[in-house]
Amino acid sequence: MVRTYGICSLSYVPNLLIFLLFFLCTSRVVVSLPEDSSAIISRFQQYLQINTAQPSPDYSGAADFIFSQAKTIGLESQSIEFVKGKPVLLLKWPGTNPDLPSILLNSHTDVVAAEYHKWTHPPFDAHLDKTGDIYARGSQDMKCVGMQYLEAIRRLKNSGFQPVRTLYVSFVPDEEIGGHDGAEKFAQSEEFEKMNVGIVLDEGLASTNENYRVFFGERCPWWLVIKATGSPGHGSKLYDNSAMENLLKSIESIRRFRASQFDLVKAGLRAEGEVISVNMVFLKAGTPSPTGFVMNLQPSEAEAGFDIRVPPTADEKMLEKRLEEEWAPSSRSMTFEFKQRVSTLNEFGKPVVTATDDSNPWWSLLEGAVKKANGKLGKPEVFPASTDARYFRLRGLPAIGFSPMANTPILLHDHNEFLNQAEYLKGIEIYESIIKAYTSYTEHTRNDAYRDEL
Known part of the structure; x- marks a missing residue:
């Protein structure tokens, strides 16, 4: 969107101000604004307004919305129900070389319940205040990430970019109650095996400083x-x-x-x-x-x-x-x-973690992509709680937890959970860079060798 200012009429103004105004008016100052940012924020709000709180999440409403977005973007889509009423939504952007291991961007559609009377704004109104903060349950955990995936893909497709590796985006149910009927069954399924996944990105946490937090394992x-x-x-x-x-x-x-x-x-x-x-x-x-x-x-x-x-x-x-x-x-x-007892070790007695050094090309690509988008990564961490990423790591796959929210208070599961629209929009740019780097990577990875070793 471009906003222009033309010739203006003046009454008496001090000479210096007349000169400045004359220069501005005749030069036709152009102020560039983020392209279609209001529509992007509106789509985010629509997703947040679907009440997918446990214990009775509106999964059908979420599915209708996600599939409508997939259609407008031009992605293949399907719904897989390992447990009736709990759909795994799977979107696909085919790559030019389907023989290479694919990329999976995972998110969950459910959120935790909210105590309405303790919120400044209703938790499913997705209220946008004057400072740009969007208040909603799921604004940080983790509907923001799911929509940022889609917005980044939308931009890449509109630019004419074509991935080499196939890209999948999954929206899974029940993460907030353990993920047993969602990501766990999905990761163990025949459908997942056919996807030939090479790397998984899943959720992280907000950062209170300028460095994005990134996670290679979890408690x-x-x-x-x-x-x-x-x-x-x-x-x-x-x-x-x-x-x-x-x-x-x-x-x-x-x-x-x-x-x-x-x-x-x-x-x-x-x-x-x-x-x-x-x-x-x-x-x-x-x-x-x-x-x-x-x-x-x-x-x-x-x-x-x-x-x-x-x-x-x-x-x-x-x-x-x-x-x-x-x-x-x-x-x-x-x-x-x-x-419930989940072991920190896999069946071979090794810690369930993802390498964050040069032995893992996906880690190096992530570092480079975030830097290219003018972002900064903090020191790799162990996630303090549990996410669906553990089910993919148990398959011997590298899985990285990452939610691009900098300079943001950590409010997952808290009252008045919010995310600023500027941080949300910046996160889309970060994912655009990551998706481009990941899906363009043509070198052989160590996934097959790693699985053979296991």
Whole structure:
């Protein structure tokens, strides 16, 4: 869009101002604005306005919207349902050499729920304020990335660019509840095998400074429930090894371990993704009564739940030993079970991580593409939580977590989640550069050799 200013009429103005205005008017100053930026932002808002919050995401609405975008861009599209009502949306831009391993850009369509009354603007209105901030659930996690993929492809196609490698874009369900009916089944499917994927890009996190954050691995969830048992007793009686006493001893031991890990982060000695985090998420005990709980009865059972996140650098055996001997020893009439436990190692005993050096050409290409688009990458990190990228890494594929949001507060799952429109538009330029570099790469990669080694 070009805005022009022509000859203007003047009344009395000081001589210097007359000269400046005359120069501006007769020179026809041209102010260049981002091409079609309002339409780009509008499409982003439309996607954000589809309520795909768990536990009842509108997947059909999201599919209709994504497929409409694919049609206008000129991409092939299909819907694959490994579980009824939970579609994996797959878009394809064929390359001129389909024998080369393809590129997969992955995102998830679901978002977490929001407490409406704690938001300044309704979480599914996609409100754009005067400063350019777009408030919506999913604005950072991760509808922004899915739409940035499509906008970057739209620009490349409009410019006449033709990829050498085939490019796939996937929109998967249920990431916010583990991805078991989405990316996990997709990565294990025959359909995925036929795609011959060589590299996967998935989500990252916002950065509070000018450097984009990038992730080569992630902490694995160990969802643990510890249970203590003992004889019931009168509320006034003091005796050893009651269920509550034993559980509290465990909680205190876990608290001390948590503090030791957190101290490393506070001191700047470790990044958040490099330590074992432990957070208690529920405490269950007591004998219910019509008015609450029986106050003069010590319960015979008590249990607590913990969300533990284990980095790929951790020693799982040592953590297991700590659990058995300190946190839930059988000598104190304690038991434990995992509601979910994901190993940091693959089936061959190797950490599930992606190389971030010259041995991985995809990493070098990413660095170069971001730099070419005037962006900066920070030090590669371990993602502090879990993403769908782990399912692709388990297949022996390189997978990089990356969401181009710089100078942005980290608000995923928080109240008033937002992304500034300028950062969103800049992210499209970043992906345009990455897609161009990845799909133009014609050298042989080490994927096949790596899989043979595994």
